[in-house]
Amino acid sequence: MISLTSPVETRAHRWPAGLKLGALCLASTGLFMVRDIPILGAAAVAVLALYAAPGPAFLRAGLRSLRVVLPFVVVLLAWHAISGDMWMGLLITLRMVTLIALANLVTMTTGLEDMVDLVRRLTAPLRRLGLPTGVLEIAIPLVIRFTPVLVARAETLAEAWRARSRRRPGWRLILPLTLQALDDADHVGEALRARGGALGPQQQE
Structure with a gap:
């Protein structure tokens, strides 16, 4: 068995697990309150920049772990396109992808032992x-x-x-x-x- 923690060392690896999970909760609450697609798009770009900041190896590992989200994105967009509510489809998709990417970022920069100690x-x-x-x-x-x-x-x-x-x-x-x-x-x-x-x-x- 292996861990989801990234072997690429970043500054976020040294941050307390409680601080990162708290920030994730605040960011999740904020994203659920936003109903503006441009703002959600900007948030997604900001999260992508966080992945790119530690370097290309960390970015590739992060994007590779997010591939499992693609089928859900396709289904959501297709369903809302058929139902004629593409605006809501984009809103839900952007929010979902950004939230999952943030949660994955916390997991990649938090050791398993730190997570267990926090729980x-x-x-x-x-x-x-x-x-x-x-x-x-x-x-x-x-x-x-x-x-x-x-x-x-x-x-x-x-x-x-x-x-x-x-x-x-x-x-x-x-x-x-x-x-x-x-x-x-x-x-x-x-x-x-x-x-x-x-x-x-x-x-x-």
């Missing part, structure tokens, strides 16, 4: 109330770590399909990708049970 601090009041927070503390890093793994598996399956057929794989990859994801989940579950379960030995006591 542990945020859930401390729940632990004082006697609520188990171990599941949440484990689920978040697992999602972050497995996302690039599943993307890489999908690309490998697509390449294997193209090597054997001229047709586009499309929906035919859903079943093998799902089976591989379930197999990985089974192995991870066994590893967690071997280490005391999702709560961990300390929280179980």
Whole structure:
């Protein structure tokens, strides 16, 4: 398993995780309040400039990780074009892409350990109330770590399909990708049970 954190060192890597997530929340709230396409377009360009600031390697890695958004962009624009409300389609698309790009930027510049420590601090009041927070503390890093793994598996399956057929794989990859994801989940579950379960030995006591 690998992390989504970029190996290209930037100044943002040294910023506290809480500060970056707080800024992300404020930016998300602001973008949802904006209903002006030129302003949203300017925000998207500003985010692109943030990706380009650390250098071309960081920019390429960021844009490559955002490719998964393209199918949703196509579907949204096509649907609103058919329904005759292209203005709303552009508004939603610009807002969605900008928000996802900002969240991805935070993930790329925040180490997994820092993210887990932040979640542990945020859930401390729940632990004082006697609520188990171990599941949440484990689920978040697992999602972050497995996302690039599943993307890489999908690309490998697509390449294997193209090597054997001229047709586009499309929906035919859903079943093998799902089976591989379930197999990985089974192995991870066994590893967690071997280490005391999702709560961990300390929280179980």
